[in-house]
């Protein structure tokens with residue numbers, strides 16, 4: 024049995040997958056996205072950047088599923104469980120146990136991942152193959168289509184993330200793609216057009232969402248004493264959001280349930 028380290032639970036999530044969902048936020052993420060809303064989930068241990076407790080706790084897959092199933096009557100036909108983060112696939116052994124148990128209980132399973140832990144060979148690949156058997160839907164970000172700009176924005180290149188997209192396409196696993204629109208970083212027509220051209224090569228995309236950048240998490244960064252790199256960045260205008268939706272052809276995908 025593998026224990027999962029969890030930062031928090033949300034019992035009535037409505038934005039992380041279809042329908043009403045029980046959302047699990049795992050603790051620990053290898054990325055450092057400049058716009059991250061959840062910097063308290065970065066550390067893999069029990070302490071946050073300022074040395075205080077991050078509130079995370081350990082739990083078995085069985086106990087977590089028991090908690091989730093209390094809310095099953097609210098899920099209707101569309102809802103279920105989403106695991107977000109942090110980076111859920113950094114705890115893949117726990118994820119396999121949790122999703123296999125959830126599928127046995129007839130629950131719709133969704134994982135919100137940045138894809139950075141993907142490896143195309145060996146034991147890590149065998150584990151992802153196994154996890155995909157009990158995963159119904161993935162929410163995956165394209166944080167930046169350009170590898171160098173991706174590294175500047177998140178601390179990691181995007182090469183294995185692109186490989187992850189290709190793998191999910193090969194196995195025809197349904198995905199929703201999300202793109203955070205950051206003025207001066209990802210909000211330019213050249214990058215958006217390259218992103219669209221990449222999305223067009225995939226055959227498993229059910230939805231594409233543009234998420235306008237905003238600085239709602241600024242107070243968390245102050246509290247954690249982490250420098251907030253985007254402090255001078257404004258949210259994109261409505262016109263730029265509309266422009267991104269048009270270039271990324273989001274209307275072509277929106278409306279697909281899963």
Ligand code: SF4
Nearest residue numbers: 052054056059109137
């Ligand atoms: S991958 Fe997600 S949790 Fe990790 S730093 Fe980026 S936005 Fe935050």
